[in-house]
Amino acid sequence: MTEKIRSLDDLRKLKERSGDLTSARSEENKVKIIIGMGTCGIAAGAREIMSAVLRELETRKLHNVAVETTGCIGMCQNEPLLDVIRPGEPRITYCLLKPEDVSRIVSEHVVNGRIVQDKLFGRAE
Amino acid sequence: MALYRAHVLICHGTGCASGGSPKVLEAFKDELQKKNLDKEVLVIATGCHGMCEFGPIVVVYPEGTFYSRVSPADVPEIVEEHLYKGRIVNRLLYKEPISAEKVCHYKEIPFYGKQHRIVLSNCGYINPDNIDEYISRDGYQALGKCLTEMSPDQVIDEMKKSGLRGRGGGGFPTGLKWSFCAASKGEKKYVICNADEGDPGAFMDRSILEGDPHAVIEGMMIGAYAMGADEGYIYCRAEYPLAIKRLQTAIKQATEYGLLGENVLGTDFNFTLHIKEGAGAFVCGEETALMASIEGQRGMPRPRPPFPAVKGLWGKPTNINNVETWANVPRIIHQGAECFAAMGTEKSKGTKVFALTGKVKNTGLVEVPMGITIREIVYDIGGGIIGDKKFKAVQIGGPSGGCLVDEHLDIPVDYESLTAAGAIMGSGGLVVLDEANCMVDTAKFFLEFTQRESCGKCVPCREGTKKMLDILTRITEGKGVPEDLDKLQYLGEQIKATSLCALGGTAPNPVLTTLKYFREEYEAHIFDKKCPAGACQRLLSYTIDPEKCIGCTKCARNCPVNCIAGKVKEPHVIDQTKCIKCGACMANCPVGAISKG
Numbered sequence: 001m002t003e004k005i006r007s008l009d010d011l012r013k014l015k016e017r018s019g020d021l022t023s024a025r026s027e028e029n030k031v032k033i034i035i036g037m038g039t040c041g042i043a044a045g046a047r048e049i050m051s052a053v054l055r056e057l058e059t060r061k062l063h064n065v066a067v068e069t070t071g072c073i074g075m076c077q078n079e080p081l082l083d084v085i086r087p088g089e090p091r092i093t094y095c096l097l098k099p100e101d102v103s104r105i106v107s108e109h110v111v112n113g114r115i116v117q118d119k120l121f122g123r124a125e
Numbered sequence: 126m127a128l129y130r131a132h133v134l135i136c137h138g139t140g141c142a143s144g145g146s147p148k149v150l151e152a153f154k155d156e157l158q159k160k161n162l163d164k165e166v167l168v169i170a171t172g173c174h175g176m177c178e179f180g181p182i183v184v185v186y187p188e189g190t191f192y193s194r195v196s197p198a199d200v201p202e203i204v205e206e207h208l209y210k211g212r213i214v215n216r217l218l219y220k221e222p223i224s225a226e227k228v229c230h231y232k233e234i235p236f237y238g239k240q241h242r243i244v245l246s247n248c249g250y251i252n253p254d255n256i257d258e259y260i261s262r263d264g265y266q267a268l269g270k271c272l273t274e275m276s277p278d279q280v281i282d283e284m285k286k287s288g289l290r291g292r293g294g295g296g297f298p299t300g301l302k303w304s305f306c307a308a309s310k311g312e313k314k315y316v317i318c319n320a321d322e323g324d325p326g327a328f329m330d331r332s333i334l335e336g337d338p339h340a341v342i343e344g345m346m347i348g349a350y351a352m353g354a355d356e357g358y359i360y361c362r363a364e365y366p367l368a369i370k371r372l373q374t375a376i377k378q379a380t381e382y383g384l385l386g387e388n389v390l391g392t393d394f395n396f397t398l399h400i401k402e403g404a405g406a407f408v409c410g411e412e413t414a415l416m417a418s419i420e421g422q423r424g425m426p427r428p429r430p431p432f433p434a435v436k437g438l439w440g441k442p443t444n445i446n447n448v449e450t451w452a453n454v455p456r457i458i459h460q461g462a463e464c465f466a467a468m469g470t471e472k473s474k475g476t477k478v479f480a481l482t483g484k485v486k487n488t489g490l491v492e493v494p495m496g497i498t499i500r501e502i503v504y505d506i507g508g509g510i511i512g513d514k515k516f517k518a519v520q521i522g523g524p525s526g527g528c529l530v531d532e533h534l535d536i537p538v539d540y541e542s543l544t545a546a547g548a549i550m551g552s553g554g555l556v557v558l559d560e561a562n563c564m565v566d567t568a569k570f571f572l573e574f575t576q577r578e579s580c581g582k583c584v585p586c587r588e589g590t591k592k593m594l595d596i597l598t599r600i601t602e603g604k605g606v607p608e609d610l611d612k613l614q615y616l617g618e619q620i621k622a623t624s625l626c627a628l629g630g631t632a633p634n635p636v637l638t639t640l641k642y643f644r645e646e647y648e649a650h651i652f653d654k655k656c657p658a659g660a661c662q663r664l665l666s667y668t669i670d671p672e673k674c675i676g677c678t679k680c681a682r683n684c685p686v687n688c689i690a691g692k693v694k695e696p697h698v699i700d701q702t703k704c705i706k707c708g709a710c711m712a713n714c715p716v717g718a719i720s721k722g
Binding site: 003005006008010012014015018021023024025037038039042050054058066067068070071 | 128129130131132134165167186187188208209210211212250251255257258260261262263264265266269272273381382383384390391
């Protein structure tokens, strides 16, 4: 039995809950996480990084983050690579990641905007 | 709710669905499961994207990558390359017809560049079978605002301020129309959605119903609240099975949530909604015929007054608007009348959806701000004429409309300008014609349609259109006489003046406007027995150039009626009395010795 919507408040609550349904399709003001998924990346464990990212975003209910994949950028010895772009800020690249690093990057950088220095590879303007 | 990093939107409008998009969807589901991506990539069926020419269409978010003409065989590559490895599949990108460049992003496609998608903002973006997706995009918020913050009069004032006019063709101010029905006394009132879209080549309303059914339902409920109605009908032609299915699902889901029914959103507003399937008679798009059809009677127009606002369905005050008009309502209330009135021209506000068809490179569904020029629609959005042939005319407003020519390319698209030029805004059919289209033949095509669809009540429409059609047929067969032109003009004007409803009142328009702008083409058919466009088969003759003919006998061997004579290695001759103008000889001639004219 579907829950009834009995007031405008109910409707607004449902809208909040359903926001995530279509949020992946909007491109406005989002933090982007881009994971290198070239053959090198996959061989170095990029899939595990991807799973860790998705798990972390879900645990933290961070539904306004776009997770994209990209091909090899030529620095295969530093894979897995992961980029974070906060709106209006430079693209930050992290390297040689392990799944356990993901949680720190999400909480420090994605949420609070503080770059995780020890995993930093570089920045591209 | 699980988090999906990517959304794959697969168009399930009628165009893409008949192009095989349901199989593409299945292929995506299978392939994602195989690759263990089904927990992170969501697959969704959506309504029409508008670019039906390039379907089935698949859009991948968050990047917004636009793939065209996708077949199930392409799916493994998209999943492996794009969704797994993040590499865009270049060969499936849309190729821009003018520059021949590949375009990656949805928003960079010139077809969408000049469009302003308000009514279509959800079409191709949300899953029409999931009410939660509509709600996530502010769905039913406008209804909530009306029911809790606005009085019925305030809602009507807001509609008047917006300047919205009926999108079904007439262009009557919607707010004013509502105020008539609201002022009618009566315990019981109805609102009706006219979804009997019957113009040949028009599919605006169908696409809205298929892509965003809740917007129409919400619009009707706002109207019902403003006018004091508690029951509504959507009159949809039975030829739109997918639209009806999506509407049924939408009504079911809204009812389960309690958004339809009694005490909507905890207020004392009640509303029930029915779907009535029409049997496909064009005349039932006329409002009085439509109501007769809902009542179970033969669909025939009756004289007005009394207007439906006074005496409508089952004799009760009734308001009828078309699909696109209703779909505009929630947006106007939600964003405010000023926001809507800021778009368009002085007397025509907002946007209009057109079904762009005919000889343009990008056919499909487009939504443009009022006041845009025909040139921008044909060349910038439509991409120009196929094969870069010469533009001849646009037929606007379907069988009730008229044609516009070169000199009209720069007039603004609004109700007044189009009427002044002899055409009408109509419901939104826009057929582009090039130099290979014969205007007499085009007028005949539309008149054949209205003649067949005349309900037969008024003699001028029933008999007059038949006579006009006889004359047009005669002209296209080379049997026209000089008096025919005056007769057509006279008959046309009489039928317009003496028919009860808009069907007869507009049926002669295609003939009258082509007579006005292409009189010389009619005269060529009558006096020279020639069709300048080379389209009227009976006026064609095929001839063999004896200088070029090498006597290979190929034409004679391919002629189905054996009317070509000649010996091997000698020039051949066509017997014009027996020739059926099929063109088989010309198609088979290896040296191009046969010409038609």
